[in-house]
Amino acid sequence: MRPLRITNARLLCPASGLDAPGALAVQGGRIAAIGADAAMEGADELDAGGAVLCPGLVDLRARVGEPGAEHRETIASAAQAAAAGGVTTICVPPDTDPALDDPALVEWLARRGEATRSVTLLPVAAATKGCAGLELVELGLLREAGAVAFSDGNRAIASARTMRLALSYARAFGMMVVQHPEEPSLSTGVATEGELATRLGLPGVPAAAEAIQVARDIALARLTGGQVHFAHVSTGAALALIRRAKEEGLRVTCDTAPPYFDLNETAIGGFRTYAKLSPPLRADADRLAVVAALADGTVDAVASDHAPQDADDKRLPFAQALAGGTGLATLLAVTLARVQAGDLPLMQAVALLTSRPAALLGIEAGTLRVGAPADLCLFQPDRAWQVRAGRMPGKAQNTPWDGRALEGRVIGTWKQGRRVFG
């Protein structure tokens, strides 16, 4: 591959705090030089036209359809959606079919990612066999096979004893346990309990189900010294507990996903199943609390929560429709909407999508440092576009933002120096 030099870019690297116009040179799949005077003999030149060049996005949670749901999405189609969204690293949750509870499966998934040559797939292994919440998996062997964390996907690890054991045991291997924070016995409904669910006659889940789970698991993190990470946190009460746990110095981290700072429960009005998500969309006060937690640093990362479903999964009465929305292609733009609204500086927004999730995972990604893999995302922050279900990259089209006008469009994505989009 010939060396590449991207010039006339706004270089943005949250890991180093760099935000300056300049050029970036790539050789042998790695970043070779960066700055105003970054030079490269015999390189292909690309004029970025002043667009922002940042590290490729690191997504803590996206489902890729494999294994088991290939009719909804495949690794190849998810890779397309990822490339179009500037995402170059994806953590894949384990509640697949079969579950990622076996070292061979974990290795297989990581290899399938490599084969795309456009996106790295980092398997999150099941914490319990079959994600059934009972028996711990072989955490050490799974880590050796390439697992980056443990979780039961969108099933909360319900038993306090199991969670305690997982947190304790994972400590020996320096691994975090990712919890889906919805107390299961309270979470049999399909919408956040409140006036809207009452009007629609939908069984509700109290928003407190999240804080209840978070409170228990913080206590278990304190007890075990283990590291707990809460996925897609969506309520102010849970975020307040996490904020306090961090102040206490516990090893507690969390992420959220764009629906929880961009949409509220009114999106399900008229029984709109495309806005049926897990956890369910919340009242606007909770959305605002998520925005505040992005701004004050309580939230460690923004994950896409990409959850492919096909039309037959969604064109059903609301309670029967499956939860989940696509998110890879819209991850950056919906996050940038918070920048445009004045809630977050651009650098901080990009950090939530790159350097901070990379630091959580302890991987060499999410940085423009010389020597790092040349995973890059080039975007025009003010270019407008419209989300149109049916015309989105990838196979799954179940976006909750159909029709939405967004600003900020990815115009180029590179994986290890190779252009994979734009």
Next chain:
Amino acid sequence: MSGFSFPILPTGHLLGIEGLEPPHINALLDLAESYALLNRQGKTQRDLLKGRTLINLFFEDSTRTRTSFELAGKRLGADIVNMSVSTSSVNKGETLLDTAATLNAMKTDLLVVRHPQSGAPSLLAQKVDAAVINAGDGTHEHPTQALLDALTIRRHKGALSDLVVAICGDVLHSRVARSNIHLLSAMGARLRVVGPPTLIPAECARLGVQVFHDMRAGLADADVVMMLRLQKERMTCGLVPSSREYFRFFGLDAAKLEVAKPDAIVMHPGPMNRGVEIDSAVADDPARSVIGEQVEMGVAVRMAVLDVLSRRLRRNA
């Protein structure tokens, strides 16, 4: 009655009461009143829906509502087909939208739907050409029940505004309660819901009702006492400890009814659980109970709804 000027229903369907304005409700009730009169006189209008097909599509067991719609359709001359679809066969693969496609192919004019899932009729309405009438969906709405309740109340009390109406019992799972709350509050009644906190939905007060957990407080000076059916399953899942405890504190008997206005009427959408939510002595008291009249008004209200929703079809014909 075809010359009758009628405000167009917002959607061409009757999916719920929420969203209807008082003029719609008044016009429907006036029309239903006139059908009630014709029914009592034994007169029919068999030419109104002649050649029109009405399908009663029931995904949930119901005898009275289905029969009521069937009778209403027959009195207006429609061709009626009853389709009872057990939900188990739906689970075997045919989706609601497959059913919709089948019904479209059969050129259905009016589709009456009952379904155990909230929102199912709205989903069907997006996909079928027929006018859809919600005959009860999950715990969402049961609009014709609210209309027949309102008509019954109006006949006894003259008007709906400023009446004190207490809706008692399992409000959480009741589509009848939701539709009645929307209708009666739109018409200016003062609404109360009464029941144990485990059976009152979240933020119920935001629907414009006063919430009570004590029957005597909730029934004080009420003009209308509307009881709701308590399903047996509510006991097994722990929302209510036992039926005898429920009857003791939330069942309607003569002693609790005493605090209501002396001329208060007692209503129940049926079928009743005697000795659980209502005492037989009250249910069968001709001076108080209007439960039989509710059933009678049900046919009239459904005739009015079928009449109104088929006007567009008749105009196009």
